[in-house]
Amino acid sequence: MSRYLDMVDGPEHVKKLTLPQLQELAAEIRQELIAGLAKSGGHLGPNLGVVELTLALHRVFNTPRDKFVWDVSHQVYVHKILTGRKNRFPAIRQTGGPNGFALRTESEHDCYGAGHAGTALSAALGMAAARDKKGTDENVVCIFGDAALTNGISYEALNNIGHTTKRFIGILNDNEWSIAKNVGAISSYLNKLITNPHYNKLSRDFQNFLRRLPKGELALKLAHKAEEGFKGAITDVGLRQTGSQVDADGRGGYGSSIIFEEMGLRYLGPINGHDLPLLISTMEFARTCDHPIVIHVLTQKGKGFEAAIKFPEKFHGTGPYDMKTGDSLPAKVGTPPMYQDVMGQTLVKLCQKNNTLVGITAAMPSGTGLKHLEKAMPDRYYDVGIAEEHAVIFAAGMATMGFHPVCAIYSSFLQRAYDCIHHDVCLQNLPVIFCMDRAGLSANDGPTHHGLFDIAYLRCLPNVIAMAPKDEDELVDMMFTATHQNHPTFIRYPRGVAEGVPIKDQPELLEIGKAEIIRNFSSNGKRKVALFGLGPLNTLARQAAEQLAAEGFDCAVINPRFTKPLDAGTHEFFGHAAEVVVTLEDHVLMGGYGSTVLELFSEKNVTTPVVRIGWPDQFIEHATTQDELRRKYGLTVENTVAKVKAQFGETVATTAKLIEVA
Numbered sequence: 001m002s003r004y005l006d007m008v009d010g011p012e013h014v015k016k017l018t019l020p021q022l023q024e025l026a027a028e029i030r031q032e033l034i035a036g037l038a039k040s041g042g043h044l045g046p047n048l049g050v051v052e053l054t055l056a057l058h059r060v061f062n063t064p065r066d067k068f069v070w071d072v073s074h075q076v077y078v079h080k081i082l083t084g085r086k087n088r089f090p091a092i093r094q095t096g097g098p099n100g101f102a103l104r105t106e107s108e109h110d111c112y113g114a115g116h117a118g119t120a121l122s123a124a125l126g127m128a129a130a131r132d133k134k135g136t137d138e139n140v141v142c143i144f145g146d147a148a149l150t151n152g153i154s155y156e157a158l159n160n161i162g163h164t165t166k167r168f169i170g171i172l173n174d175n176e177w178s179i180a181k182n183v184g185a186i187s188s189y190l191n192k193l194i195t196n197p198h199y200n201k202l203s204r205d206f207q208n209f210l211r212r213l214p215k216g217e218l219a220l221k222l223a224h225k226a227e228e229g230f231k232g233a234i235t236d237v238g239l240r241q242t243g244s245q246v247d248a249d250g251r252g253g254y255g256s257s258i259i260f261e262e263m264g265l266r267y268l269g270p271i272n273g274h275d276l277p278l279l280i281s282t283m284e285f286a287r288t289c290d291h292p293i294v295i296h297v298l299t300q301k302g303k304g305f306e307a308a309i310k311f312p313e314k315f316h317g318t319g320p321y322d323m324k325t326g327d328s329l330p331a332k333v334g335t336p337p338m339y340q341d342v343m344g345q346t347l348v349k350l351c352q353k354n355n356t357l358v359g360i361t362a363a364m365p366s367g368t369g370l371k372h373l374e375k376a377m378p379d380r381y382y383d384v385g386i387a388e389e390h391a392v393i394f395a396a397g398m399a400t401m402g403f404h405p406v407c408a409i410y411s412s413f414l415q416r417a418y419d420c421i422h423h424d425v426c427l428q429n430l431p432v433i434f435c436m437d438r439a440g441l442s443a444n445d446g447p448t449h450h451g452l453f454d455i456a457y458l459r460c461l462p463n464v465i466a467m468a469p470k471d472e473d474e475l476v477d478m479m480f481t482a483t484h485q486n487h488p489t490f491i492r493y494p495r496g497v498a499e500g501v502p503i504k505d506q507p508e509l510l511e512i513g514k515a516e517i518i519r520n521f522s523s524n525g526k527r528k529v530a531l532f533g534l535g536p537l538n539t540l541a542r543q544a545a546e547q548l549a550a551e552g553f554d555c556a557v558i559n560p561r562f563t564k565p566l567d568a569g570t571h572e573f574f575g576h577a578a579e580v581v582v583t584l585e586d587h588v589l590m591g592g593y594g595s596t597v598l599e600l601f602s603e604k605n606v607t608t609p610v611v612r613i614g615w616p617d618q619f620i621e622h623a624t625t626q627d628e629l630r631r632k633y634g635l636t637v638e639n640t641v642a643k644v645k646a647q648f649g650e651t652v653a654t655t656a657k658l659i660e661v662a
């Protein structure tokens, strides 16, 4: 049977369908999402929630002329399907397929790229201001989730909108979930807006607008009915937090006012985000508004797929799953633990012995592994929302009072808190511990999520101790060691499964700034190569050493452990002793670990050639696997061996090509 989806390839087709046909199309898109992502994984729940919303947007507005700015933009799959990328959609987040986020280079319908949360309102306001300056009349529509309202930048934008433009359409996509359950006062406040009829704002002029539409009265009645029904539905399935509701007293903390209206935006809603006719009418109304407006839309994360409704956190961003049951594919027996779980479980053990330790996450309890602490010791656990800057300064504050906070934040998301690291933590030399997961590639996500810059952005700051474990056992040692320091301490480790080594019962206190010699020269008269493999690339260093040894080289392998303070003595010693030094790092070469070694060698007059293996000075795209990208960019045993040989005047056919990119 033919599907409407087969006939739709651009927004112009959406505009031609009747309402019942659009509703059919919504169901077909849901099926496409559920079936497609079962194979590749991806952000299923968020996208199932915005099917009608996205259809309504494309029905009413005209991209690329009109602008849709999506916060985080993990919920743009439906938008991608409707804007010419339907055929490529099955390869989303895979090599050569569409990126999982909005990407300006991918389509003219993606007017603004993202991947990190909280940027959409500011970017959309910038576009609206530019439009006003140019005197053009395109619509700018910003779609942001309830969790975007845990992020400070969103308020910085809201503070400016009313004073900057008269035409701005915000759509608050409220499903009450961040990745985990949304947290904090704003979440309770949104709950109040929804559950208290006092706030319901299907205002008089909107009602008049609906009445003027053909069959307007009917639409209005339907709107109310649908809304009531939806409110009932969400209460029934217990999606809303209860308790903590306070009486209205006028303003502020006990607020009875609508925050958006106080900030100069008109507020409309809440409306049922799965009611297409109502969504369409509301957006048509918004298009006519000569005042900034926010439409509060209620959606259900995972709608249409039972498992995703039941387990919103798992299906926020999922790996492949069984389409019928929603079960994840079973891990192979003997698969090593995930780094994030090692970190989370270790923190629980450390907290049990040390009362000064607490864990802080910026809305990522599962991804960082802090969910283990949340479960075991909830009074030592803080989820501050998508608020990395706040998380870091909050940690600094606790540290001034004798606590030893552990901030678990992905490497790429920590970038946002750079000034806080500098101004609040390092300048005051406070003992905050940073556990930076996803330091390295996040292959499916791509450049917004690759954590390839932290060595460079941290090593220039005084007081910093920065480490990278070669395996999960060393991660535990480093966490233990960090709890003994009175300085800002950073530990970077990669995404995903660890190396599979046993973890000692008792962690070892590491000497700060001391490298580990894994394999020394055997002084057998052969050509000497010293390989310094940082973090997970120590494995690569060991493998390259084995191959080089088999080909007539005398190899030493060193685990640097610290990028700051660098073990100057060990680096200098092997720098002098070797004929070629190799540094390997899962980080950009520019400003990274290899650069640190070069600086040291320059200072100490070590003139031995240094081959640096790492990521080039460009943003690395997404791909199906990390290995593919490593092969493409030369972070491989073959390229390492070839580059070493090239230093000795031996050329290998593939060397030249790989050197260009590595």
Ligand SMILES: Cc1ncc(C[n+]2csc(CCOP(=O)(O)OP(=O)(O)O)c2C)c(N)n1
Pocket: 046, 049, 071, 072, 074, 075, 115, 116, 117, 144, 145, 146, 147, 148, 173, 175, 177, 178, 179, 301, 316, 362, 363, 364, 386, 388, 413, 416
């Ligand atoms: C700066 C930053 N921190 C953390 C994240 C991880 N993250 C991705 S989506 C998300 C939750 C988004 O929730 P919401 O905006 O309400 O959208 P929903 O998925 O519920 O539709 C988080 C925390 C991020 N993308 N950026």
